[in-house]
Amino acid sequence: MAMTYAGSCAVLLSGGIDSAVVAHALRSQGWDIAALFVDYGQPAREAERTASTRVAAHYDLPWQEVGLTGMSVPQSGEIPGRNDMLIALARATLPGRSIAVGIHGGTEYADCSPAWTTAWQQLIDAQSGGVARILAPLLHRRKDEIISHARYSQVPIHLTHSCERANDPCGQCLSCQDWERARVGAK
Ligand SMILES: [Zn+2]
Incomplete structure (x- = not known):
């Protein structure tokens, strides 16, 4: 399949399903992707780092960590x-690239909203002269749509880690429940 070059971007590859779907989607759109993992002390960082490197390897993406x-x-x-x-x-780590994030609809978090995305685009426009973009392809997708899409597109869900609490999935948190639904395809 011939692909059009879409530009270069950094995907914030957390190791979870959402960012894996983002990488999958942007890659099929012809983006030159660099994966970035950030360890900011999150509880499941070890498992998330492993998952992030595995997803990057699956899509043959250069990977780095901050x-x-x-x-x-x-x-x-x-x-x-x-x-x-x-x-x-x-x-700051991958200057000049557009930045892709896995934020999605159906959450009340302020930093997952269309208004937030628009504000960041304005901030980046002021610095990059309109060259770089904020890419949030899941912005208007609900979690269940993302999971269906991940299964349909054969995103490697088994490589991802989505427990936000621990390196060993707790099985209880919302992320674990989403992950399990994605894995088995249950509604
Ligand atoms: Zn969990």
């Missing part, structure tokens, strides 16, 4: 400014 120390990270729930931090780190 570490940030000193943040106090709650076990679950919203972390104010988390996605702002991730985008800023990606901008």
Whole structure:
């Protein structure tokens, strides 16, 4: 299949299903992708790092990591400014590239909203002269749509890690439940 070159981007590859779907989608659109993993002290960082490297290898993406120390990270729930931090780190680490994030619909978090995406695009436009973009292909997709899409597109769900609480999946948190539904295809 002939592919059109879409540009270069950094995908914030957390090791979870959402960012794997983003990498899959952008790759099929012809983006030149560099994967970036950020260790900011999140509870499941070891398992997330392993999953991120495996997903990157599956799609043959160059992978790198940035570490940030000193943040106090709650076990679950919203972390104010988390996605702002991730985008800023990606901008500084892989300058000139568009930045792709796996934020999706159906969440109340302020940094997962269309208004937030638009605001970041304006900030980046002011610095890059309109060259770089914020790519949020799942922005208007609900989690169940993403899971269906992941299964249909043969995104390697088995390589991902989605427990937000622990390296060994707790089986209880919302992310674990989503992951299990994605894996077995149950409704
Ligand atoms: Zn869990």
